[in-house]
Amino acid sequence: MTEVNIESIQTQCCIVGGGPAGIMLGFLLARSGVKTVVLGRHDDFLRDFRGDTIHPSTMELMHELGILNEFLQQPHQPIAKAFVVVNGKVLQGPDFSNLPTQAKFIAMMPQWDFLKFIAAQAASYPDFDLHMGAEVIDLIEENNVVKGVVVQTKQGSQQVFADLVVAADGRSSIVRELSKMTVIDDKSPIDVLWFRLGKPKMETLETMARMRDGNFMVTINRGAYYQTALLIHKNGFDEIKAKGLQAFRNLITAIEPAFCEVVQAIDSWDKVKLLSVQVNRLEKWYRKGLLFIGDAAHAMSPIGGVGINLAVQDAVATANLLVEKLRNGSCNIEDLAKVQARREWPAKMTQRLQVMAHRRFFSGTDKTLSVSWPLRLFLRMFAPVLRKILSRIVGIGFRPEHIETKVY
Numbered sequence: 001m002t003e004v005n006i007e008s009i010q011t012q013c014c015i016v017g018g019g020p021a022g023i024m025l026g027f028l029l030a031r032s033g034v035k036t037v038v039l040g041r042h043d044d045f046l047r048d049f050r051g052d053t054i055h056p057s058t059m060e061l062m063h064e065l066g067i068l069n070e071f072l073q074q075p076h077q078p079i080a081k082a083f084v085v086v087n088g089k090v091l092q093g094p095d096f097s098n099l100p101t102q103a104k105f106i107a108m109m110p111q112w113d114f115l116k117f118i119a120a121q122a123a124s125y126p127d128f129d130l131h132m133g134a135e136v137i138d139l140i141e142e143n144n145v146v147k148g149v150v151v152q153t154k155q156g157s158q159q160v161f162a163d164l165v166v167a168a169d170g171r172s173s174i175v176r177e178l179s180k181m182t183v184i185d186d187k188s189p190i191d192v193l194w195f196r197l198g199k200p201k202m203e204t205l206e207t208m209a210r211m212r213d214g215n216f217m218v219t220i221n222r223g224a225y226y227q228t229a230l231l232i233h234k235n236g237f238d239e240i241k242a243k244g245l246q247a248f249r250n251l252i253t254a255i256e257p258a259f260c261e262v263v264q265a266i267d268s269w270d271k272v273k274l275l276s277v278q279v280n281r282l283e284k285w286y287r288k289g290l291l292f293i294g295d296a297a298h299a300m301s302p303i304g305g306v307g308i309n310l311a312v313q314d315a316v317a318t319a320n321l322l323v324e325k326l327r328n329g330s331c332n333i334e335d336l337a338k339v340q341a342r343r344e345w346p347a348k349m350t351q352r353l354q355v356m357a358h359r360r361f362f363s364g365t366d367k368t369l370s371v372s373w374p375l376r377l378f379l380r381m382f383a384p385v386l387r388k389i390l391s392r393i394v395g396i397g398f399r400p401e402h403i404e405t406k407v408y
């Protein structure tokens with residue numbers, strides 16, 4: 001393809017990544033009159049490989065922004081109480097119905113619908129400039145200060161100059177790589193197999209997790225089907241494939257016998273996607289002219305399904321701390337350090353719990369997932385007080401943020 005050099009853009013804030021962190025930050029900054037360019041690598045939001053959980057604390061923020069009612073008019077499934085099935089026995093999991101929030105439930109909504117909704121809200125502000133199909137391939141630096149990014153689009157490459165670049169480009173962040181940031185890796189012992197399963201006719205309860213004999217499967221209700229995640233040992237997919245599709249289907253049916261018919265639809269490995277799980281965080285979330293938030297700053301495991309919430313909370317804290325500085329062009333490295341100081345603790349605490357869960361659930365040195373640990377852990381979790389704490393951690397998280405920015 002011939003490269004066409006399009007005009008470069010100058011803006012106050014350039015956000016790399018159109019995921020929950022990037023879109024929410026773009027919305028909040030533009031709402032407060034900060035000229036913001038958001039760059040998303042894909043042509044649309046339609047990516048199938050992420051969770052669909054919108055948490056009570058995220059909906060609390062939407063309430064503070066005055067958009068919760070409109071959000072709840074979008075198709076979603078509210079889950080106030082979740083159930084888990086352990087070795088065939090139905091047990092109650094987190095219960096959000098007593099949380100001190102407007103929405104006392106998790107809204108299950110495909111992530112692309114959530115992103116589309118927030119982007120549509122943002123689009124009503126003239127300072128929001130979303131570019132899809134725009135992949136960041138390089139940083140523009142001057143005297144060790146980040147001044148902007150180089151973007152590849154279908155039309156060619158483009159430069160975006162900004163007072164601040166925010167990397168919200170997820171757990172495989174290219175900006176992280178280009179900046180050679182130091183990563184603290186908690187080494188996830190798990191990967192996830194991601195596939196769709198039709199719903200058996202007899203399903204009645206909102207069952208989110210099913211465990212049997214040390215195997216763990218999460219079923220996310222997407223209306224007509226379950227988006228399903230099977231947790232496996234790190235790098236264990238080749239071994240599973242080597243045993244063949246029938247053995248894989250048998251494994252699913254062994255975890256949940258009610259899936260014996262619907263599982264037959266998995267007739268090709270193309271229908272099963274491997275998602276490599278990471279749990280890590282940057283030692284330092286910023287450099288001059290550059291800030292990392294969301295998974296780019298702290299990649300989350302799917303355990304607990306809280307990564308979207310944390311990404312959104314990072315965005316809110318960033319806007320609260322930086323809006324005025326960006327508006328008057330005085331955002332400096334000390335201001336960026338304040339974002340890390342505010343958000344590092346919640347990210348670390350959540351990751352600590354995820355790592356604990358990894359160790360408890362997947363501690364076996366052989367390839368069989370340990371049975372006794374999950375059972376013990378779950379029995380403990382179901383004690384009422386612990387359930388209350390768990391519901392709060394999942395539904396609200398550590399150090400919830402509130403909207404402090406204004407509309408200009």
Ligand SMILES: Cc1cc2nc3c(=O)[nH]c(=O)nc-3n(C[C@H](O)[C@H](O)[C@H](O)COP(=O)(O)OP(=O)(O)OC[C@H]3O[C@@H](n4cnc5c(N)ncnc54)[C@H](O)[C@@H]3O)c2cc1C
Nearest residue numbers: 017019020021041051136169170294295302305306307308
């Ligand atoms: C298997 C799995 C299941 C999960 N399930 C859940 C769940 O149920 N609930 C939950 O809360 N969390 C879940 N998580 C975690 C959650 O998906 C993440 O924590 C969350 O999406 C982080 O949001 P983010 O905006 O920081 O990054 P991302 O959602 O990763 O978004 C980053 C964005 O940047 C874009 N991008 C990347 N590189 C570039 C580039 N060079 N140029 C331009 N754009 C770029 C990407 O296309 C993407 O849109 C799950 C994670 C995994 C792996």
